[in-house]
Amino acid sequence: SSGLHDSFARVPRTPPLSALGFVALSPTFGLRDLARMNPRAALPLLDVRVPEVYDRLDSISAHDFLTRIRFPEAAHHLAFEVFSRSFFADPRELSAAELVLMFHIYFLGSSEGLLFDVPDEPFPTALWDPLQRYLAGHGVDVRTRTPVRQVRPLPDGGLDVTTDDRTTRYDALVLALDSGGLRRVVGASPELGDAEWRAGIERLRTAPPFLVSRLWLDRPVAYDRPGFLGTSGFGPLDNVSVLDRWEGEAARWARRTRGSVVELHAYAVAPDADRGAVQAEALRQLHRIYPETQSARIVDERHEWRADCPMFPVGGYRDRPGVRSPDPAVMVAGDMVRTGLPVALMERAATSGFLAANALLERWGVRGQTLWTVPRAGRSAALRRLAALGAD
Structure with missing residues (x-):
């Protein structure tokens, strides 16, 4: 609203030129602003590692992390607040680890930068309806608008899944739910998982509407x-x-x-x-x-x-479930799931879905889908050495 305007389309796509270009081309970084910054506090941005980034930065907020670096106030608003609010959260409540991971994905980890492929038709036309037809052609019973009420593990390793109109036995299950849905299903399924896993899921939060x-x-x-x-x-x-x-x-x-x-x-x-x-x-x-x-x-x-997006609060990483649950027949997928890979939100939902399917296919000796990811650590050896100075 101050009149500043920026475009990521002009930023070079090759790391680390992408990060340097972002600073050089943005109107929010003047020479005086750069002189005021705390470069030592910014060093963690240069070598983001998963899951170590959560050990280092999950205990502070995105707002406090940027304040520690002394990023220009205008850059707070023009770039990083836009990033943090894309997590559906106020930057004062968002874990700094998620913001820094996003910086790694877009500026130092991926040659795609902030450019996205988008469908050229509405999602039902371009994706969901063709996918449903494909699955139905392979014998899948797709049942939308059918809430799952309870899951009960069986002595033989199978699972009973209860909906409003029936209870059906299955050999395996992927709980691909939003945070609120996962809390409700696990809360109504007292035999599912163990006490520690259930307690972590109960503490999951949903972002504001x-x-x-x-x-x-x-x-x-x-x-x-x-x-x-x-x-x-x-x-x-x-x-x-x-x-x-x-x-x-x-x-x-x-x-x-x-x-x-x-x-x-x-x-x-x-x-x-x-x-x-x-x-x-x-x-x-x-x-x-x-x-x-x-x-x-x-x-x-x-x-x-x-109001169905996960909240990534300060200190919340330890409560998020991984893909594998305590029950070998039950996997978890979604944008709140820990994958051990540098992915965010939609990418995390898709990645965890593949990982869940792969884990279940292992049980039948079937090879799953090969996954590609941006590097789990900084790509530049020189920047990694610089980042190590900040860890001393």
Whole structure:
């Protein structure tokens, strides 16, 4: 909201030039700012190792870690707060280990940088419906909108899984649930796992609610607006997407009506907030950022509220389950699961799913999926030696 504007598209994609380019090209890092920084406190960024990063930095918040480094205040808002709020959390509550891991993935570990592949059609069309058809073609019974109420281990190593209308025996199970769903199922399944595992799951937290508002407007936004814009300092509004820039369904509607489709996200909303007021304020902030939308008529709108993302609080890493549970027939997957790999959120959910499947396939002597990952440690030997100075 101060007027600063940055783009990761211009940052070099080759580590460590990606990190150096981020600092050099960002308007938030002036020579005076760089002189004020505490380079020794920043050294852990240069050699992020998993899981050691959690041993070193899970005990402090992302906000306090950046304060210790003396990052410029503008950089706090323009870059790192946008990062931390993408975890659906206030940076004062988010573990510094997660923020630093994200820095490693995007700037020092991966040549992809902050560029993403996205589907060019809505997820049901591009991914979920074709996947369901593929699974059904292999004999899978896909049952959506079917809550699992309880899991009971059986003496022969199998499992009874109870839903609202039946109890069915299975040979193996993957609990791929959000934090709240995992707590509920494990809480209702007293014979599942052991006391320590169950206690850790009971302590898992869910991040505050978030809002996704999609607006169909009767006129286009300005032609030079980016497809995605992260924001800071605009009240509850965290980012704006112009969906007709990259999603086929929205693009066809926009061409047909000469309108546009805009999506607004608001993360880490206070649980007791007036939801109607948050929606109205997010729209008002859109008008500040893209003034041409102020005169647009809203043809249709959808507002989705959810509170199903994991919270990664300070000191919470030890409570998160690993892929393997105490029961060899039960695995856990999801974006809160410990994998031992440098992955975040969506990537962690997908990676843990593969790891869970691989672990179960081992029981039948079947080879699973080979997984590729960004390095588990810093890629540059020179930067690793520098980082070692900060550990002394």
